[in-house]
Amino acid sequence: MQHFAMGSWLLFFAYATSVVGSTVGLACTLQARHASGRARLGWLVLAAVSIGGVGIWLMHFIAMLGFATPGMPVRYDIARTVLSAVLSISAVFGGLVVFGVRAGFSRWRLLVGGLIMGLAVNLMHYTGMWAVRIKGTIGYDGGLVLLSVVIAVVAATAALLFTVVVDRLALRVAAGLVMGVAVTGMHYTGMAAVRVTMDQAAPDPAGVEVFSFLFPVFVLAAAALAVPISAVLMAPTRRARAPLPALQTSST
Template sequence: MNHFHLGTWLLVFAYATSVVGCTVGLACTRQARHATGRSRHGWLALAAVSIGGVGIWLMHFIAMLGFDTPGFPVRYDIPRTVFSAVLAVGAVYCGLLVFGARTDTFSRWRLLVGGVITGLAVNLMHYSGMWALRIKGTISYVGGLVALSVLIAVVAATAALLFTVVTNRLVSQAAAGLVMGVAVTGMHYTGMAAMRVTLDAAAPDPGGVEVFSFLFPVFVLGVVALAVPISAVLMAPARPVLVGARPVQNH
């Protein structure tokens, strides 16, 4: 079993993809905290697609390009792969809905609950994505490393959400995306380290498709789809920082 079949550069590419998706999504989340009604749900939907669809799901399958079982085929079940994408976007939306529900104050409990749900969304996507994996053999996991992967995702996701309310400086907003990217990428490779593969040459060849068959068109679609939230964020007015019960402007 090899996690870097195409080289370690793939880790950097996967991380960069996650950072871009998460940065755009967190910027949309910040806008959602100041919006109401349909506008707020629209911002949250853009955020969920950016974070869940690009920052988590697309990053996962880019990283999976490096997964290989030498001498044995690796395939993916398409319905389960699609399910993992829908799950990622839906779970992130729920987490951001909790966190972004208040428009006038910064609530610690909403931050914690939103961080936990968003962090768990990262994990749900990873393991549901692995559920779509088909090999000549069986897959099992080490419980301790699985638990560590959950902790990494929840802590880093909570920290990233915190950045969206304590400052409106461009550098700090970019830092939020970097932190969220750490959550996604760190969780992915920790989850992969937890995986144990038992290959069986006598097992039938797995059904499904190769990851290259669907990833390239999905990547292009993801890049095009990001144009919508990026344009929306750039055209949105600047927002004050919310600390405690009142807005606070940075100086």
């Protein structure tokens, strides 16, 4: 079993993809905290698609380009692959709703939102791995699986915290970098937990190769990111709005 069959450069490409999706999504989350009603919901939807769809799901399958069982095929179940994308976006949206539904800062909302978003990263990863088909079986080391959960939750919570500390570009980028660590760190820790048992006598797995769906999805994701990026660029700056009481603790 190999995790870098195409070279270590894939790790950096996957991380960069996660950072871009996460940075755009967290910027949308910040905008949601300034908005209200349908506008707030719209920003959270854009954030969930950016983080869950690009920052987490697309990053996972880019990284999976390096997963190989030498001499034997690796295939993917399309229905389960699509399900992993739906679950990722939905779970991230749930975490963002908890965190971004109020303008005031709330510690419990931060912790619960970070927990849900961190678990969303894990949910996507292991659902995505459920879609993998090989000539054999896939198992996991329980200790490393638990570590992957901790990494994702801690880093996701830290990334959300960055979005309310200061409304500055540098902090938005820092939040994206931290969220990228959550996603890629969780992914490769989760992959380190994988235990593969090959069976030469087993039939070739059904499904499709990752290349057959990843390239069109990558192009689609790049086009889809244009919407939240444009929305963030056209949104009014903080100076044009009333000050946000970001560090004022809310009881609700």
